[in-house]
Amino acid sequence: MTMHLASLKEELLESEFFGHKKGSFSGALENRNGYLAEVGEGTLFLDEIGELSLESQKKLLYLLEEKLFTPVGSHLPIPFKGRIIMATNRNLSEMVAEKKFREDLFSRISTFHIRMPLLSDDKQNLKRLIDEIFQKLKIEHLQPYAHLSQESYEYLMNNKWRSNIRELKKSLEYALLMSEKNQIQIKDFPGIEPQIANQNFQVDEFLLSLPDDFNESLEQFERMYLNSRFLKFNGKVNETARLLGVSKTTLIQKAKKYQINTLKMRSDASQIAA
Structure with a gap:
């Protein structure tokens, strides 16, 4: 099981990681297991460990040291029986020197590491x-x-x-x-x-200038790309679909998703032609 830390907002991280109890915060309408409970005795892969805040690093260190975690809104610690593998593309040694990564956590996780070529x-x-x-x-x-x-x-x-x-x-x-x-x-x-x-x-x-979140960046690319192609063909869906090699239905769905007003493009083009 993989947890992508860079894509999670800080306020959601604890709930996603440890789980939460019903009513523990606004929007917690039911009990929910976090990654630690779901992984059981298996392996949890924490991607981009260098993105954690110092407060989250402290809680992770406690988990590694005590093999216990407590869901948000609960007072009963739960044993963790799985194992954790972590990865980062950042230089944690430099982050420790800059006080951006806990030295005790770095010492705890750097006992055994695999360097990817x-x-x-x-x-x-x-x-x-x-x-x-x-x-x-x-x-x-x-x-x-x-x-x-x-x-x-x-x-x-x-x-x-x-x-x-x-x-x-x-x-x-x-x-x-x-x-x-x-x-x-x-x-x-x-x-x-x-x-x-x-x-x-x-x-x-x-x-x-693009967002750090991969999906947000991708949507921004796609929105700009489709908008430029629609403009090229004056909002004509059939011609644009033929150019892109996709179905008309798919293109209409994409235009709706990104709020691209093809009707206005056609109207503007006809006014210019007139």
């Missing part, structure tokens, strides 16, 4: 991941005819991918959504550039 250090595995992730994204976003140009493939193979698979997937998804043609070019990728030909590249400011 960069994807760029394993070209064979990187090639496999590019192919697998891209095929899944094509299915997910209904773009069966999309393919990578030779230059864009080399781009992907030469990038450092310091955030590993998450960064690779986000870049592929960005390019797939932003490309105007079926063949994806290097220019379609976000501004995290590969270190090739000794060229230095700047990180795209637009990418840095």
Whole structure:
């Protein structure tokens, strides 16, 4: 079982982690098990441990030391019989020095650690991941005819991918959504550039302005992409659907989701033509 800490707001974290009792806070309409109870004697994977607040770190340390946790609104501690694996892409040693990560927790969890190599250090595995992730994204976003140009493939193979698979997937998804043609070019990728030909590249400011939450960023990409394509065809759903290679029904649903007013686009276009 995986708990993505970076995607949880601080006020919800404790409830999601420890569970809660009915009436313990506004909105707690029933008893609910948290991740610790649900995992039982299995393994809980805590992704992005470096995103925890100092207060949450304190509670995690207590759990690791005492093997006990208490649901929100309860006074009865519950034994934890599972095991926990944690991951981060941040430098916890630096965070300890900056007083952003508890030294006692760092000592507790750093007894045994696994260092993940960069994807760029394993070209064979990187090639496999590019192919697998891209095929899944094509299915997910209904773009069966999309393919990578030779230059864009080399781009992907030469990038450092310091955030590993998450960064690779986000870049592929960005390019797939932003490309105007079926063949994806290097220019379609976000501004995290590969270190090739000794060229230095700047990180795209637009990418840095996006929300940290992966799903929010993805929706922002998709909203901008669809809006630009609708504008290109003056709000005409049939023509836009044909361009994108998706069904008219899917496109109408997307336009409704993102509140894209295709009727107004058609009206504005007709007025300009008149």
